[in-house]
Amino acid sequence: GAGVSQSPSNKVTEKGKDVELRCDPISGHTxxxxxxxxxxxxxxxxxxxxxxxxxDKSGLPSDRFSAERTGGSVSTLTIQRTQQEDSAVYLCASSRDTRRITGELFFGEGSRLTVL
Amino acid sequence: EDQVTQSPEALRLQEGESSSLNCSYTVSGLRGLFWYRQDPGKGPEFLFTLYSAGEEKEKERLKATLTKKESFLHITAPKPEDSATYLCAVQAVNDMRFGAGTRLTVKP
Structure with a gap:
């Protein structure tokens, strides 16, 4: 696609529920x-x-958070047993860099998660 | 520990009133410093990369500079459409860390 696509754009859930956030990066970005x-x-x-x-999984705040990426393209971030402190905007970015070096990141518009 | 601190947190300017935003950092093995612009409800948009002290980059009314301890984003004669949050990020050996940003408002 033309840019990084994230879904859903907004998600309201109850404490204790699981949520999945999806990111579709720019084609060809590794x-x-x-x-x-x-x-x-x-x-x-x-x-x-x-x-x-x-x-590098060092930033995941707890074992309730997990992420996977298949086919070198779409990625899913899963939060299990959501807590109120998980409420935030979750942003995905992609880059054409083949190594984790300096470079331009292209961001999606984010998924706003609200845990009631 | 790697740290990125931006100041001020918020800045209000009149149209045409030039100013500077600051990004100070402590990081081991700096590989680059980035400036991004973020509009409300949007993801950050890349502006500049600076690699070494003394380097400068320009784009329209914006100029970014870098020293060994900090970077400045200079805004010359700003317009209302420059209103946004400006984020600074540093790339170290094992981490890319963002500051909290400076929220810029330019009044006509």
């Missing part, structure tokens, strides 16, 4: 990143994929 942005805060790094593998 690197994919997930970030979390809370109100008034900077972007918090969650996880990075190079192809289908995730060499």
């Amino acid at each position: 690197a994919l990143y997930w970030y979390r942005q809370s109100l008034g805060q900077g972007l918090e790094f969650l996880i990075y994929f190079q192809g289908n593998s995730a060499p």
Whole structure:
């Protein structure tokens, strides 16, 4: 596609439910990143994929968070047993970099998650 | 620990009133410093990459500069459409870390 596509754009869920957030990166981009942005805060790094593998999972805040990427393209971020503190905008970005080096990240518009 | 601090948190300018945004950082093995612009409800949009102290990049009314400890984003004669949150990010060996941003408002 022309840009990074994320869905859903908005998700309201009840505490304890599981949610899945989807990211469709720009075609041909091998690197994919997930970030979390809370109100008034900077972007918090969650996880990075190079192809289908995730060499760096250090940013995932707890074992309730997991992510996968298939076919070197679409990625899914799953949050199990959601808590109110999980409420945030989840941003996905992709890059054509083949190594995790400096480069331009192309961001999607984010998925706003609200946990009641 | 790698840190990125942006100041001020918010800045209000009159149209045409030039100013600068600051990004100070402590990081081991800096590989690059990025500036992004973020409009409300949108993802960040890439502006500049700076790799080494002394480097400068320009785009329209924006100019980014880099020293060994900080970067400045200079805005010359801003217009209302420059209103946005400006984010700074640093790429270290194992991490890409963002600051909290400066929310810029330019009044006509």
